[in-house]
Amino acid sequence: GGGRRTNPNAPQRGESLRMSLILSFEEAAFGCEKAVTVERLEPCGACQGSGCAEGTTPEVCPDCHGTGTVQVRRQTPMGVFATSSPCSRCGGKGKIIHQPCRECRGAGAVRKRKTIQASIPAGIDNGQTISIRGQGNAGKNGGPAGDLLITITVRPHEIFRREGTSVLCEAPITFAQAVLGAELEIPTIDGKVKYDLPEGTQSGSTFRLKGKGIPSINGRGRGDQYVTVYIETPRNLTKEQKEALRKFAETMGDENYEERKGFFGKGKKKR
Structure with a gap:
């Protein structure tokens, strides 16, 4: 048995972030520009996202040969069964970092606070969500960043x-x-x-x-x-x-x- 395996070293898209934003009745009606601050994962500037200390490279895991999984075969009266599980030596990453980067400790990304200008379209209503592409968490292995999803709350108006x-x-x-x-x-x-x-x-x-x-x-x-x-x-x-x-x-x-x-x-x- 088995299924299609995903290469752990292939580019992976980062996770999207969610936040809420409160607008006045008029801001929602006519649209506006809002500065929003988020905490997100960004590629480590010291190692350029590799997770390795300067001048070093990761080693391909000798146990899983870079796949991140190992196969265990068992002989039973019904025949031979093979199961896959994450490689214990590399933790399913497919590679081993012997000298991790001091800035990100081998993660390849660091958490930073970022202020972003969000363009709110005119006519947006309470509970609707806008998406800002590429402003979420950093991707892995050179993959694209996720998106920032902003859900709008409109304050009640005293007249309208x-x-x-x-x-x-x-x-x-x-x-x-x-x-x-x-x-x-x-x-x-x-x-x-x-x-x-x-x-x-x-x-x-x-x-x-x-x-x-x-x-x-x-x-x-x-x-x-x-x-x-x-x-x-x-x-x-x-x-x-x-x-x-x-x-x-x-x-x-x-x-x-x-x-x-x-x-x-x-x-x-x-x-």
Whole structure:
């Protein structure tokens, strides 16, 4: 029996590193450049990754002849069985370093702290991961380095919420603004924009600001912003304000409140 053996001295790709990065709502929306610091394995500068002291070379293991494995044959009543196991003499490396490098102690790599500039694409969302090629741990035997994988966490915004490329928010308006209409200044991720609120706007109405949402991560346009308005009930009215409000209410009839008339009218019994 047996399987395909891997040459332990062949170039091997380094392991990828993972880290997390916290962004603000706006940074995730528009993209940004971030300096991130990682600890990674880099090729030893003293031995150039060989693991050997200067002027020396490794010896090919005489037991496994550089394969890193040895075969053990056993005679059984069923026949001869052969099994492979890591070579105990070289530890499965296929070579023996008699004079290891003092800097890396024969490992061929040293751990260093590295600061890397990460380009965060516009439109990235919470939980998504970006990959920076070749910024992970060093490879072995001259193999390529692994990648740096950065998982994004977006801090919640005090006003906005995100659904896909859409931005959602709620805006308080006064009773007078809802009745008479008004010009509102609505916050967006681009700054404040003006919106003409129509007369007779109902609490809970939603309107759209086209193109004021999140840029698509593939660079194809932007989403929209949806603003839901609600009427904020005033508090701490003065005596004069309350009296004026009562007089106003006395002038109103059911014809001015279509939804109220329909809701409370359903509960009346027919005679």
